[in-house]
Amino acid sequence: MWTPPARSRKIRRIRPRKLFVNGFLVLLLVFGMRSCSRLQYAHAVFSGLVVIDDVLASRRWHPLLGEPWDCTYAIVALTDTAPERPPSPKQITNWKYRFGGDWQPTPEPPLHDTTRAALAFCAQYFSADVATRLRTTLTTPGSWYVRDGVGENLYIYAPKHDIAAKIRFGD
Secondary structure (H helix, E strand, C coil), X not given: CCCCCCCCCCCCCCCHHHHHHHHHHHHHHHHHHHHHHHHHHHHHHHCCCCCEEEEEEEECCCCCCCCCCEEEEEXXXXXXXXXXXXXXXXXXXCHHHCCCCCCEECCCCCCCCCCCCHHXXXXXXXXXXXXXXXXXXXXXXXXXXXXXXXXXXXXXXXXXXXXXEEEEEEC
């Protein structure tokens, strides 16, 4: 018959306080890495394409334990020397860093019934000023935009409004 081994002195009881402190430090590290990379994401998207004056809003990932469909975005202020025409897209394979495509002049036509409105949904995460500037950009002449067929990805280039944006509403 089997008998359990005698309890060794090396086995220690888990202390709840130590477990809590270690767990807190791990969460702090994870959230710190995620927030630190926010500004880096906007710089990575626009690197080699436009000269950035300031990062207005940026989020590379959906919130941890958040909704499966949510927003990622990189929105920057352009410098006064930004060219009038939008840049050609970089030849990259990672869609997360893609900006641009078949640029169309604004104003943007009305969306179809089956088109996702990335800006309308994601504007809740931007400051009121940034959201207003982006909406104005799409509804007035003089800027450029690219929207994919289903509306998941929206790219905006508007030197007149000193703003460029990559907005994605997806999984």
